[in-house]
Amino acid sequence: MFKLAKCPKCENVVQQARLEHMDITDGKLIVQAFSASCPVCQTILGVVTDPRPHDNMLGKIAKALGIH
Numbered sequence: 001m002f003k004l005a006k007c008p009k010c011e012n013v014v015q016q017a018r019l020e021h022m023d024i025t026d027g028k029l030i031v032q033a034f035s036a037s038c039p040v041c042q043t044i045l046g047v048v049t050d051p052r053p054h055d056n057m058l059g060k061i062a063k064a065l066g067i068h
Contacts, residue, residue: 007038007045014038017045024049029064 004013017036024033024047032050037043 007041007043009043010038010041012038012040014045018042021050022047026064029060031061 004015006012007014016039018039020035020037022033022035023030025031033047034050035047036045038045
């Protein structure tokens, strides 16, 4: 059975989240990502990296992770 999630701030049931592009960084590498936020109070519920990195970013990501 699927349990509905509630926003931790406003406690409204979240059936759909607002999805927006954003960049995340460690100060050296910038990676594209998405944030999901509550449609009522705009509290960020989570952030995930974009699963479709640009080809020119693959080399930078591999270098940052120590993969050659």
